[in-house]
Amino acid sequence: GAVVSQHPSRVICKSGTSVKIECRSLDFQATTMFWYRQFPKQSLMLMATSNEGSKATYEQGVEKDKFLINHASLTLSTLTVTSAHPEDSSFYICSARGQMGTGETQYFGPGTRLLVL
């Protein structure tokens, strides 16, 4: 149980285009989802937290107009990188937390590697 998927696993796009990354909880309802960014050989940086049906809460320094987060259902959250630029290239990881009797545990997706040319 507690499986989180991400799609796509890898994406290459041109500068100026938008990219959407999906995060799904496959076998539980995720009341809260989190989006992280990870640079090579570094730890995870929390970008934003979202609860189903409400606006995401962004961490300081994260541009909410650039990184659009939608958490429309209890099993799906999306991150859209708008007008992507090479500096947005990174590894993006989502996680989900739900009411499974282990409400404090986050389960992570496999990550999405974004390369902006």
Added chain:
Amino acid sequence: AQSVTQLDSQVPVFEEAPVELRCNYSSSVSVYLFWYVQYPNQGLQLLLKYLSGSTLVKGINGFEAEFNKSQTSFHLRKPSVHISDTAEYFCAVSGRFSGGYNKLIFGAGTRLAVHP
């Protein structure tokens, strides 16, 4: 606010040797503690967690960790490592708040390299 310090950025060890990965935290409130493992180009997999109860926590793949409140530590141990344990290991903490978002705060990570 919480913070996590992983004292070793890299730990080289020979196969079948024991290993300890150190993690210390600071917090003004009670905490939940986690260890995650990340293999190359993959997401994070939960190894084990401390929420309450016994301070010695056993996880997957033969790993265990002990919560030491007085020393604010949560060190990860394995008595005999395998080549396949080579990965990045992250310690994480979240505050015990009722409701709210309870953000996970990660340490910088420790690279465990197991050599034959």
